[in-house]
Amino acid sequence: MAFLLTGCELALFDPAGPIGEQAKDLIIISVALLLIVIIPVLFMSIYFPYKYRTSNKNAEYKPSWEHSTKIELVVWIVPCLIIAALAYFTYVTSHDLDPRKPLGKDEDTLTIQVVAMDWKWLFIYPEQQIATVNEISIPVNTPVEFLITSDTVMNSFFIPRLGSQIYAMAGMENRLNLMASEEGTFRGMSANYSGFGFSGMKFKTHSVDQAGFDAWVNKVKASEHVLDEPTYKALSEKSKDNPVVYYSDVDPLHFKKTIEKYTGVQNGK
Template sequence: MKNDITRKLLTALSACAALLLGGCDNLTLLNPKGQIGVDEKSIIITATVLMLLVVVPVIIMTFAFAWKYRASNKQAKFDPKWSHSTKIEMVVWLVPCAIIAVLAVITWNTSHSLDPYRPLDSDVKPVRIEAVAMDWKWLFIYPDLHIATVNQIAVPVDTPINFQITSDSVMNSFFIPQLGSQVYAMAGMETKLHLIANHVGTYDGISANFSGDGFSDMKFTTLAKSGSDFEAWVKQVKAAPAQLDTAAYKALAKPSHSNPVTFYSSVDPQLYHDILTQYRDGGAGADTAMKMKAPDTEKQAQSGAHMAMNMNVAMRSSTKE
């Protein structure tokens, strides 16, 4: 009877393990394709193992104690006046303290070595990309190549990527799981991120912060290519008929769902700066912001001022009466 129960339990555990491991191909964080992602994977595994040093023994002891001190076990020692054990106290306190100390050292070191703002050491000139979170799509500007794309970027392998990230709408989050590190994108502010792709392939990019109705469709692809293939991709973008000036950006800025990949053969060199500064009082992009928004915004503001004045006059008149 006991053998049957044990066999069924092992079968159930094996089935559960198969189900859990069956989705490992989709665990992109554990399948990194860039050095930053590899380092972050190492941190995840190390932290998990250290925590399991506490969790696993506790689980085992829970079942062991329940079995040993069950009511039917007459050989278990009964000591109702027991209140202290130096050995147990040492294990309970010293082991967690040692784990926390190790984690503290790892956290301190990796917080500096994996700082998103820290440029990567390389003899290769990095590729600069200005990323803008929009409703609900991603705009990518290559300032050195004078091109722009929507919902797709391409980079040469083994070449550092220097991202400058902002938002034209609500707060968002930029994340390419297989390359590592996610950072927030906020209107009127710029964050930086340095990544590298060490393997040729196509990697999914996502918005990792809820930003409204089209959030689930706010995805992009990252194409890691060889040097020659990257140059061919740049030529393809430069051959596109569309150009990204203020008027084109105004049309692009309108909310959209599942926006298709779009190429722009040229881009206004001041566009990213204007997007970044458009919400700053007296900022350089203040005038451009008025142009990029709805054309009747200024008229609406003036109309609102007149309505406020009329309401004040009416309130004064009613007070006198």
């Protein structure tokens, strides 16, 4: 089994950010607590049949046995302790890993607006006035706030090495705060099946230094494409394995309008 898994990308156990690191620790702690039950059970499932096999004439035989205080204490106290420990870690991490919890000051945080589409991801940088499809770049060691919505069915935004996944839903805005603590290119994906082109709904996250990020922004600004209404209408058409596209200009209210399209605000309702 270990050999078969050598080709797998165990992204959750190779985090590249503080949120991913805490998520990995939580998984390890949860598994360790559960092993307290699983290991003894696996041991007893082998030991008991062997000890009480028919050929073992020396095995203890108590046909009238019906109660053991020691066993009762073990089978009740141990699970209660495990549940209490899991409850504690769940409570603490639920607050520490709150996706809306900022990772830094507002002035130091990069904002990226995310729109899930069929079957591609649109990323808008409101401060830089640019947009991209299926590619983002972030400065290393810089807090990033993702504002996430959908212009189609419900989806799920996930960068495994950076941390938490969160749902993208039409007419709603979800927030996710992440940060990369090392440079590299990280795989991003949809974690919720959304139709025929779901398998190609992937993107790359480039974590670079500030100079590299500025160079990337300038590269996007040099694009001849502009995300206006006709362009967005064409982009909204269903497509599979959509290539990376850069847009040098975008309506600063595009993300807001996408949400309002499903809430009836634009129609005065």
